[in-house]
Amino acid sequence: MFDFVGFIILSALGSFFTALAASPKRQWKLWSLASKAVYAKPQFFSAPEAEPQSEDAKLLKEINNMADCHETAALLADLIRKDGAGCWPPRAEHDHTAWPAALRPYREIYEEVAPLLPTEHASLDDEVNKARITNFRSRLQQLLRERIDLAQVEELLQAADAGRWDVFPRDTYNAFYACVAWCRHAYRWATIPVVRLAQLEKTLPLPQELSLPWGYLQHHFGLSSESGNNTSNLVLNFTPTGTYALQINTGLPQRITTSEEAFARVFHEVEVLGLPVYHAVVSAVLAHARGDVLGCLVHARRVADQLRPLLSSYYDRVHDARIARSAWLSHVQGFYAWGLGLKEEEGDGEGEGQVAPGGKAVVKFDGLSGNQVLLFQVLDAFLGIEPYLSEENLNRNVPEKQRAFCRAVERHSFRSRLGHDGVEGQIRAELGEIVKRLRLFRTAHRSRAKAYLSQPAPERLPMTAGKSLLKEDMDQSLEYLDEFMVGRLAQTV
Ligand code: HEM
Structure with missing residues (x-):
């Protein structure tokens, strides 16, 4: 009896492995990409062909398949896998309850200050605007100082730099990038509509809680600007289901x-x-x-x-x-x-850099x-x-x-x-x-x-x-x- 059952099991396993070995290399790759790029967790025992697949999932797989064949495909696959967190447009996990605890206050601070930023009608009075700007910046700075543990934040950013995406997943990293970029732009302008007084500022020291992570984030994405960019402020500002995440004009008509x-x-x-x-x-x-x-x-x-x-x-x-x-x-x-400019050592600022008092060059971004x-x-x-x-x-x-x-x-x-x-x-x-x-x-x-x-x-x-x-x-x-x-x-x- 055992021999017979054993024979049946072995034959079934044998045909399974024969079929697998005979399947084109492509199928293997599709499978591995599906687990890497499309599903949150690898699902080694489910055949992707049996599941309904979106057009995008198919394209992502095919791009990955081509990666071995041409450098354009390899670089696109690398962009999607890393900066895109396995998807395109890049995936950003804006649900901050899923973020590492040290980062959550950033999103909570956004929620608290966002309603203070805009006004329906801007004042033309510099004094009124000056007060609005000062109040907003002080409030944001105070919340950051009180609630952010910068040492813990830095530890997480260093972990990501070291490739520890288990502790700081890439889609969280992307959403955090968007959130810090939002806070920086909010601090920079401090009132919306933007007013003349703020436009005339040449340099502006930003709170450490916004400048330290920015250094890591920009280094990670290979960018040198003090400002946000189309990726950080717009493309990443949507949840995986397409909801707009961080708003400028909270509470306005x-x-x-x-x-x-x-x-x-x-x-x-x-x-x-x-x-x-x-x-x-x-x-x-x-x-x-x-x-x-x-x-x-x-x-x-x-x-x-x-x-x-x-x-x-x-x-x-x-x-x-x-x-x-x-x-x-x-x-x-x-x-x-x-x-705004960033003060740099003399001689570092190329192009439009002007030398500021104190012998520093100012590069405008x-x-x-x-x-x-x-x-x-x-x-x-x-x-x-x-x-x-x-x-x-x-x-x-x-x-x-x-x-x-x-x-x-x-x-x-x-x-x-x-x-x-x-x-x-x-x-x-x-x-x-x-x-x-x-x-x-x-x-x-x-x-x-x-x-x-x-x-x-x-x-x-x-x-x-x-x-x-x-x-x-x-x-x-x-x-x-x-x-x-x-x-x-x-x-x-
Ligand atoms: C009302 C909204 C917009 C205004 C007022 C505007 C204005 C401008 C201006 C003045 C330039 C030339 C200066 C520069 O390079 O920055 C420019 C360039 C450009 N804009 Fe826009 N833009 C708007 C929206 C958009 C949108 C929604 C897109 C695409 C999704 C876009 C794509 C581009 C591109 C690709 C360039 C580079 C020049 C080119 O390739 O033709 N813009 N835009």
Whole structure:
């Protein structure tokens, strides 16, 4: 009896292992990525093929599969696995009850100070604004001093640096980055709408509880700016289920709060819809490298096709009905600016560094801009169009792994090497279609941006978040900004 049962069991096990050994290598990889990237815990005994899989999960697996085959795929997989915490857009765990105890007060402090930051109508009186700024900063500083145990926070950040993602999971790390970035911008402006008095500040010492973690976080993401960036303040400002996490205009009328959220959502959604584009870009590059022109054509067409819904996310949201012009400049844009210097040792400050009294150079950092959005940098690189941002600005504001991915796509851009006939001619035409869609976006963006920036904001000086203080009057400032946009349009060929 035992022999017979044993025989049955052994035969079943034998056929199981034979089937496993005979299965293509790809299946193994899919399995391992599913456990790494998609599920919280490895599920070695459930066959992923038997479970319903989202489109994104499939794309993530395929990107991981391609990682061994091409450096663009390897760098994209690395970006997703590490900075994305296994997902794209990057996953941020904003439920602070799941954070390590030492970090939770940051989120609680956000909740406490957020309602004190905005006001519906800004005062034009410097004295009134000075009092608001001082009160807000004092309150935030006091809460940080009272509730944060900086030594414990540093221990956690050091653990993450040492790769201890078990004690400080990457999705928590991402949400913490967003939370500290929010607190820093709140401290920097101290009242929303942003007012002239704060704009004129040249340097501002930040509380230690905000500067110490920032050093670690920025080092981790490979960035040098004192300001937040598109990733820290916008893309990471959503929960895994897509809820907007950290608000600027808590308690103000709906016209303002919905405009703020709709604006942030464009940046998040661009990355949601960006994943299939990155997948198609990497697939096209890989197919080209293998001499598979037909495959390359299919993937280039996918990039072009996917741009339509993606850019619609911008066209459908960036207009007055969704993002009220009357709210955006005063209540949304200012928060994302920075425009402050950091004192550095003499000689360290390159470029615009001015020598401050005491022989120190001051380097001015700008804040966020759409020009930091990964998608547009990838598309430009794929098409062989030179980067929009200078190396210095890239290093300050675009995370290192995003930069590395873009540089690899740029290195492998094949557009200039394509022939004009046959399948290569067809690929060329598809890339031409991408150029056409990008030109359309840049043309629309130019006029929409102007409409938003031309709104009255008497409480402040002309400024964009990405370029800080501008010329004295708005007309001259708009002309100056238009030059960047016209210049980029001319390069988009
Ligand atoms: C009302 C909202 C917006 C305004 C007023 C605005 C304004 C500007 C301005 C003035 C520039 C040129 C100066 C600079 O580089 O910073 C710029 C560049 C740029 N913006 Fe925006 N922006 C807005 C929203 C967006 C959104 C939602 C996106 C994309 C999701 C975006 C993507 C870009 C890109 C990619 C650039 C770099 C130039 C280019 O590639 O064409 N912007 N924006």
